[in-house]
Amino acid sequence: MSAQPTRTPLLVVVVAVLAALLAAPVAQAEAPAAGPPGAAPASGSQARQALVAAQSILRGDSDVLARGSASSASSDGDATLALRDLVLLKDQLTGADREAAERLLARPTGGNQDPQDDGYSVPEATPVCSADVCVHYVATTRDAATPAYVNTALATLTSVHNTYVGAGYREPKGDGTRGGGSNLMDIYLSDIGDAGLYGYCTTDDKTAFKAPWARSAYCVLDNDYARSEFGDANTAEENLQVTAAHEYFHAVQYAYDFKEDSWLLEATATWAEDELFDAVNDNVQYLGYSPLTRPRLPMDSSGGGFFYGTFVFFRFLTERFPAAQGGLPTLVRDIWRKADGTKGAPDQYSWQAVATVLRGKKTTAAKAFTAFAEANRRPAQTYDEGAANRYPKARLADSLTLGVRQFRREVRLSHLTSATYRLTPGGALRNKAFKLRVLLDLAPTFRGSSAIVTVYTTSGDVRRNIIKLRKDGNATKVVPFSKAGVRQVEVTLVNASGRYDCFVRGAFSCQGDSRDDRQVQRFSARAFR
Incomplete structure (x- = not known):
């Protein structure tokens, strides 16, 4: 890892379980606690917390819709990050806990082994694939997707893939024989809206969890984005568009460093969805809990959904450094190239990567943040969409x-x-x-x-x-x-x-x-x- 200390996984998801808040950060790998003589060793406490948190989120215990990532900036429930942390800590689980984690991380094609009932209960239909993406679905049961919706999903995801690759981003890492053996990016359509989820990504990469940090990913999106589950703020196609852009960007990020800091993962994915589908403006909702409304909260905070609203920092930067490739500003791509955790890459952590890229722009991260803080007092004038989308003004002390x-x-x-x-x-x-x-x-x-x-x-x-x-x-x-x-x-x-x-x-x-x-x-x- 480029002579950096070994990183420890960070549990960024805080959820209510049995009336108790599980809010401890993930620690170094710890030995399971000793049990009575002859008993199976107990799971590590941090790993157990990660398991319970992921189970809670995928059950839909959160009372708001979440895009693997939450659809409300007040939600702590982030399925993508919860599953990432569970993957990192899975080896510390034992017995029934380990089996539960394996079932939770199974693809929908794993069927009824999934205790959250996300698995398909009937054989999947023949996947529909482009040169880069395969969409998996079933034709019957509550998880069913119509042929028209499947084709729309494939076209949307293929366009998203081509946009990211055309902008110079790395393609998602291939998953080999998993997901049907195509080695393509696998997307599963399932009725996850009933659990309050728009979509999520995770990995079942069998690579040992140590450097280098690139991992394959698969994603799950809702099978119809029905109004009865998602409301009418956006159309079903708009929900599909921004969720596909957001979650697919996580798959791209995992090809660089799936252990990267949570705030950078979510802030840049939320930034990306608006760059690809600018007319939807779904990410504006996150500004209600963001550096605009909470200037006294550290911008790189990882809890409470704050990192979604932090997309506005990257909007600020890319509007001031608009050089682009393939229709996307290059600044965020360059940050991920500095955060790249593959062999021989810089493997810089989040703020370090931001600082390095900004030095190349003849400024500093400190100067950029200072300008950002002051500009947030006039968002209607200082952001291209600030007036039209009614960006909130940073609060006065x-x-x-x-x-x-x-x-x-x-x-x-x-x-x-x-x-x-x-x-x-x-x-x-x-x-x-x-x-x-x-x-x-x-x-x-x-x-x-x-x-x-x-x-x-x-x-x-x-x-x-x-x-x-x-x-x-x-x-x-x-x-x-x-x-x-x-x-x-x-x-x-x-x-x-x-x-x-x-x-x-x-x-x-x-x-x-x-x-x-x-x-x-x-x-x-x-x-x-």
Whole structure:
């Protein structure tokens, strides 16, 4: 793994089971607990949690629809990631637990061995295949798909495949003789909407789970996206389109590194679905729980569905670096090439790969995140679809109408977060000579501190002032503050740190913990003339 420490799988799915929350991150492989003399060894606790979580999600215990990935940004239930974690920990399961995991990971053609009843109960019809994709289905029972739907699914998936390959992405890894022996990408149509799922991908690759990290995948999509199960926000074909694009991108990702950080897996898959089917805009729903609405939550967080809304960061980047191949911006592809965990590849972790690609664009990840944080205060103006799709505006930390008295604030910011304060000139500040002096007392810059002071004029202009901090994090900035010409001034404080202690069972990039969380950031402001 390119001289990096051995990674430990991270359980990113948190689900309610028997009225208890299973929320522990996956740990290093642990020895099963000893049982009574003569008894079979018990399953490892983390592996058992992964099994119960996956069972719960595929049973439909979540009360919202989920696209293998959740269809509600408030859902923790992600079948694709839950199954990924189960695969990683399966060897720690014993006895009945191991058998349950094998059944859970079986393809629908495994039949009734699947305890979640996702398996076909009748022999499958002859799969319908293109040069790259095979669609598997049955013609009867509740899992049945009509010939017209099968053909639409094949055409959609083949188009998705061709788009990704045409954009320079690696094809999904072949699965050899599994899935009918075609060595093509296998997609199974099944009635999974009754469990609240749009689709999911997983792997039954028999390769030992160690580096290199490329794995084959197969995916399961719903057999009809019936309105009775999925509502009428989108048509059945639109649901098929965005789910196919999202889940197939997971299969592409697995050909690079199926153990990559969860937030990068889901954020870029959610970004991809909108790039391929821009008119559907299904991913806009995730912005309700995203860096736009939760700027104080680390952007690379892996829980609670937050990573779906983080697609907006990649939208921000690709709108600013729009160079494209095959109709798709190349920036996300280049990030996956840096995250590539195959033999001889860079095998960088998520934020490291982002930082490397941005350095090649003559900027830094910290500068890009700072610009992103400030731009999120004006999403209608700073995103191509921000106005049309009503992107939410990043929340303010505080707002105050300021007279001549001094304003002081202190905040603790964790990595990849921000806080914006709005200062509005009071009625006494009508003289055009009034200015605002902003004194910044932030954490040292090596800890990720940065700041932008933005002036909104009464004429509608927006003037961004990127503050050049001293190494100790201090700086002074003077800007106009007369009520005659200034509507408001916003001070955005940022912790753009990308420093981690990696592979310590953390919930962030590189399954690590940030070295720079809860940094104290202070500033004061006073009007004068």
